Amino acid sequence: MTKSIGQILKQEHFTQKDIVQLLKSSKEDEKILFTKSSEIKLKYIGKYVYFRGLIEFSNLCKKDCLYCGIRAGNQNVNRYDIANEQILKAAKFAYDNKYGSLVLQSGERSDKIFVDRISELLKEIKSLSNNELGITISLGEQSEETYQKWFDCGAHRYLLRIESSNKELYQKIHPNNKDHSFEKRMSCLKNLQKIGYQTGTGVMIGLPFQTYEDLANDLLFMKEFDIDMVGMGPFIEHSETPLYQYKDQLMNLNDRFRLTLRMIAVLRIMMKDINIASATALQAIDPLGREKALRIGANIIMPNITPTAERANYLLYQNKPCIDEGADDCTNCMEARINMADGEIGYRQWGDSLHFGKRQQK
Ligand code: SF4
Helix, strand or coil, rough: CCCCCCHHCCCCCCCCCHHHHCCCCHHHHHHHHHHHHHHHHHHHHHCEEEEEEEEEECCCCCCCCCCCCCCCCCCCCCCEECCCCHHHHHHHHHHCCCCCCCEEEECCCCCHHHHHHHHHHHHHHHHHHHCEEEEEEEEECHHHHHHHHHHHHCCCCEECCCCCCCCHHHHCCCCCHHHHHHHHHHHHHHHHHHHHCEEECCCCCCCCCCCHHHHHHHHHHHHHHCEEEEEECCCCCCCCCCHHHHHHCCCCHHHHHHHHHHHHHHHHCCCCCCCCCCCCCCCCHHCCCCHHHHHCCCCCCCCCCCHHHHHHHCCCCCCCCCCCCHHHHHHHHHHHHHHHHHCECCCCCCCHHHHHHHHHHH
């Protein structure tokens, strides 16, 4: 017998079947779902939204993920690697503008020069901000030793998206070789958690070959893994990638958008005290996409503070918004957007995952 949405939402735990039903909600049921997830957000997280100033400092990447616009095999990308002084200048901007935290993100490299450079940058960012800026890094798969080194240099959160927790689907969206192994991704996530990072992951929503059951399993995977933070967004196809050949099989962009909001809402109900980012990709589909996500469950936003000249070259997907705004414009625009979503910015606060704090006390 099919349960009503009211019955499902009263349960302490959701089964895969319950989640699929929530993800397929009718318009009326979606309203009930979003009301519930907003209430839970306000009760457990409050109305504060935390800034993570995003610095996408290089699009050099050794990998070839089949969905990504800056994959090594794409010859049509203008490759860039911002000088350390510029990165530090962006960090100083974040500090002077009362941001609590930064995200350092780039394509994946693990050569010694890169590893040492990141270590130095982390120490310098800590120093220029009197240890006040929190630092999240999102630099892909690395050895346990590298993760430990960066942790010791001052990074305390790490975002490594699993992209899909279904191994078969993961293999369909990555080349079939040892550099793109599902097991390696899983072991990296475990190492991050073991070292003591606030560990974040996420998935793409609306991938070719992906089913509602896959997405429900992704949410169950995040809960089972006891993840602290999540950044997930709609899959947006890029014409210079191998997955583009399946573009006619995709659900339309609006449906991907709605499905992403539902995923965020269900996850907020399942994991009440984690940090959930409102992904930039939502804004690529709906100009108010990020505000909508903040209303129904997200509490983190990542204003792009990468020097403007390079933003257009960090296109993991096409139609990415805000690639020609300066960091000042970006911050002002964010403030207005967050006020619109009835939120308040937690200036100068790290806004750490409450879930992580509780996990540490166990
Ligand atoms: S998704 Fe990340 S690791 Fe994969 S090709 Fe793109 S930048 Fe490189």
